[in-house]
Amino acid sequence: MRADYKVLLDACVLVNFGVCDLYLRLAEKPRLLLPKWSQQILDEVYNVHVEKLEWEKRLADSFQKKIKEYFPGAMVTDYKDLIPVMTNDEKDRHVLAAAVRDHVDLIVTFNLKDFETEHLEKWDLEAIHPQDYLLSLYYMKPTVVMMKLSKIASDRDKDLEDVILDLGQSLPKFSHKLMEDLGTRS
Numbered sequence: 001m002r003a004d005y006k007v008l009l010d011a012c013v014l015v016n017f018g019v020c021d022l023y024l025r026l027a028e029k030p031r032l033l034l035p036k037w038s039q040q041i042l043d044e045v046y047n048v049h050v051e052k053l054e055w056e057k058r059l060a061d062s063f064q065k066k067i068k069e070y071f072p073g074a075m076v077t078d079y080k081d082l083i084p085v086m087t088n089d090e091k092d093r094h095v096l097a098a099a100v101r102d103h104v105d106l107i108v109t110f111n112l113k114d115f116e117t118e119h120l121e122k123w124d125l126e127a128i129h130p131q132d133y134l135l136s137l138y139y140m141k142p143t144v145v146m147m148k149l150s151k152i153a154s155d156r157d158k159d160l161e162d163v164i165l166d167l168g169q170s171l172p173k174f175s176h177k178l179m180e181d182l183g184t185r186s
Contacts (some may be wrong), residue, residue, distance in 0.1 A: 008036045008076070008099045010092075010109035011044035013130050014067075015053070018167050020132070023108070025148040027071065032137050032144060038076045038098040042067070076102040097127055108133050111113075111171075116131035129173035138177065 057165040079101035086093035092114040107127040115127035138145045153160040167174030
């Protein structure tokens with residue numbers, strides 16, 4: 001597996017705290033992916049954090065500052081000229097344009113309907129659900145994925161199983177597979 005496999009994380013992935021936390025930890029050493037996003041994606045994340053999830057602005061600001069600080073190479077720029085030629089769902093054309101501009105390998109999104117295959121093929125791109133990509137990473141590097149999950153559990157002072165079950169709210173197949181492999185019923 002290439003540790004420099006570029007994955008564009010859509011706003012819907014970054015706003016989900018548990019999913020985002022796992023993806024960003026998988027981007028730290030030993031790295032399984034190289035995360036990418038645009039300022040427009042981060043602006044969407046900020047708006048959801050403040051307006052829909054009712055985060056305090058200082059917390060949303062801190063998230064934005066930290067994500068940029070810890071992943072300075074993740075920002076995709078100079079893609080707006082590509083937006084008009086994108087044919088996928090209009091509200092997510094900026095996501096596809098950023099992915100094309102940076103030659104990412106994969107778009108990770110919960111909104112697969114906005115990235116139908118016929119709109120991605122000409123760019124040699126694929127969109128995948130977050131749990132499906134996590135399952136792929138787990139099958140390839142189970143020890144690394146479990147190590148990252150164990151670190152999340154430790155940092156949150158929770159049991160590993162509880163962290164995995166919490167992820168099951170958004171990633172049921174992924175959670176079920178991990179619990180099954182741990183010999184625990186989910």
